Amino acid sequence: MSKRLNDLGTSVDLKFDTKKIKAQANEILNAEPEERKIFMKHKKAKIALIAAVITMLGFATAFAGGGLISYFQSDKAVELTNVEELEKHNEEIDISLSQEGYTLILDNLAIDDNFLHVFYTITSQEGKIWENKNIRPSINCRINGHLAGNGNGGDTHGYYVDDYTYKNVVKYNISQMDIPEEFTFEMYSSPRYDELSNFEDGYLYQEYLNLTEEDKSKLVYLSLETKKSTIETENINYEPNQQFTYPDFDGNDAVGEISKVVFSPFGSQFVVTDNNGGLGARRIMDMAMQDDHGEFLDILISSLTGAAADENGNFIEILPETVEANKEYSNSIEFMKGKADMKYFTLIPTKEANKSKSNIKQEIGEYPLTYEINEYGKIVVTGVVIKDGGIDVHYYKDGYVKGNPEFVFLDENGNDIKLGNMPATDYQVHYDTNSYTFTCYYFDFDDNGRMPLPSDGSLSRENLEQRLVSLEVIADNSYTLDYDNAIRVELK
Numbered sequence: 471m472s473k474r475l476n477d478l479g480t481s482v483d484l485k486f487d488t489k490k491i492k493a494q495a496n497e498i499l500n501a502e503p504e505e506r507k508i509f510m511k512h513k514k515a516k517i518a519l520i521a522a523v524i525t526m527l528g529f530a531t532a533f534a535g536g537g538l539i540s541y542f543q544s545d546k547a548v549e550l551t552n553v554e555e556l557e558k559h560n561e562e563i564d565i566s567l568s569q570e571g572y573t574l575i576l577d578n579l580a581i582d583d584n585f586l587h588v589f590y591t592i593t594s595q596e597g598k599i600w601e602n603k604n605i606r607p608s609i610n611c612r613i614n615g616h617l618a619g620n621g622n623g624g625d626t627h628g629y630y631v632d633d634y635t636y637k638n639v640v641k642y643n644i645s646q647m648d649i650p651e652e653f654t655f656e657m658y659s660s661p662r663y664d665e666l667s668n669f670e671d672g673y674l675y676q677e678y679l680n681l682t683e684e685d686k687s688k689l690v691y692l693s694l695e696t697k698k699s700t701i702e703t704e705n706i707n708y709e710p711n712q713q714f715t716y717p718d719f720d721g722n723d724a725v726g727e728i729s730k731v732v733f734s735p736f737g738s739q740f741v742v743t744d745n746n747g748g749l750g751a752r753r754i755m756d757m758a759m760q761d762d763h764g765e766f767l768d769i770l771i772s773s774l775t776g777a778a779a780d781e782n783g784n785f786i787e788i789l790p791e792t793v794e795a796n797k798e799y800s801n802s803i804e805f806m807k808g809k810a811d812m813k814y815f816t817l818i819p820t821k822e823a824n825k826s827k828s829n830i831k832q833e834i835g836e837y838p839l840t841y842e843i844n845e846y847g848k849i850v851v852t853g854v855v856i857k858d859g860g861i862d863v864h865y866y867k868d869g870y871v872k873g874n875p876e877f878v879f880l881d882e883n884g885n886d887i888k889l890g891n892m893p894a895t896d897y898q899v900h901y902d903t904n905s906y907t908f909t910c911y912y913f914d915f916d917d918n919g920r921m922p923l924p925s926d927g928s929l930s931r932e933n934l935e936q937r938l939v940s941l942e943v944i945a946d947n948s949y950t951l952d953y954d955n956a957i958r959v960e961l962k
Contacts, residue, residue: 541589546629551901555735574690583705585736586642612656615678618642645802658691706733706810714957716753726750733810743800751801758818758870766870768806817957825947831940841943846870859929860911878942890914
């Protein structure tokens with residue numbers, strides 16, 4: 471602790487009653503919403519002091535080496551991977567900082583060779599964080615100055631504890647980063663959307679940005695020296711260096727490489743490099759994957775450099791003119807169902823077939839519902855859950871199904887049930903069961919920046935239950951698998 475303070479030009483012998491401080495902090499966080507609002511309004515100085523003290527104590531935190539993660543103490547939590555493994559391989563941090571009406575608390579970090587999970591809590595005295603346009607902080611995390619990119623598919627999942635408390639987890643993909651045992655972790659956010667004008671466009675997202683003290687004063691900023699988990703993780707790493715050919719922008723053969731394969735408690739993936747702005751990785755995302763027993767594995771929709779995908783797994787076109795010549799692009803592709811002891815896996819390209827897409831609908835109520843998507847795979851729906859303003863579809867893939875399925879909700883007349891003018895969708899991966907949840911929910915802002923449900927009750931759970939009769943899925947027979955040009959990746 472004293473060394474850290476000396477680095478700041480200060481030498482102080484701090485003696486605090488940490489149990490009392492945490493009790494005071496918990497008193498604030500656990501109060502009833504209205505009580506907390508009054509408390510925070512009249513006790514700003516006290517809160518700031520507590521937050522500052524916790525922050526300083528956090529710099530000297532002795533990592534616990536696993537344990538319960540508060541994020542998972544709610545049925546609203548999302549299981550990004552096996553919870554038991556996350557709680558086994560995490561470090562309790564518990565540092566915080568208050569500014570501009572809200573407090574940011576870094577709760578836990580969980581890290582292995584594939585992913586970094588950042589668990590944090592936001593408390594606000596101005597209402598719901600994500601429903602007020604001005605109170606929607608954009609969280610950035612850096613490791614040794616390197617901006618961590620969102621995990622595959624941009625994995626971030628949060629929920630409200632109450633109107634003034636929001637808990638979230640962000641899963642960052644670090645498989646392409648060479649992280650030393652000890653590293654500097656930074657987490658920062660602009661307190662409000664309207665505060666982003668304090669910075670030039672894109673400034674906060676620059677690689678190895680040297681944030682000045684003036685910059686930090688305008689941000690909610692946390693920094694700590696930490697290290698990888700001292701608990702041994704069961705990572706298995708392969709370096710197959712398997713080259714493959716793919717058509718470039720002009721249709722000519724280009725060469726890419728599968729340079730790394732990692733199996734870990736937090737997920738499995740392989741790293742693809744190419745010189746065409748991520749085009750090689752994009753080609754692989756359109757392939758099927760089989761293990762050494764011929765069983766299909768699930769390739770997950772990934773956030774690719776130069777080849778972003780939309781919510782349905784359709785890739786946005788890469789523009790050749792935006793690709794830097796002779797630059798090597800690396801992308802991580804995550805997959806499920808693979809076992810670390812498999813000797814090899816096979817990637818099978820798809821090719822166009824003279825068949826079109828078609829719609830399959832089935833009445834809901836009795837499960838499972840099985841949809842034949844193509845000759846290679848099925849979507850099996852295990853349940854449909856209706857709630858106020860939203861619908862969840864729980865499903866898994868049996869065989870090979872490209873990308874994410876497209877679900878449509880139909881009434882008794884076969885008309886689409888639309889959840890407002892701006893419905894939002896989300897796909898959630900359940901790693902422990904190799905399954906998924908598709909969520910469609912009402913998403914619209916009123917003039918005050920909030921998202922109240924329509925007052926006519928049209929999107930209430932009771933109304934949606936009466937209207938929803940059938941679930942439609944789009945079958946895709948427009949492709950076949952090209953086994954003649956399959957790529958075999960040996961795991962040695």
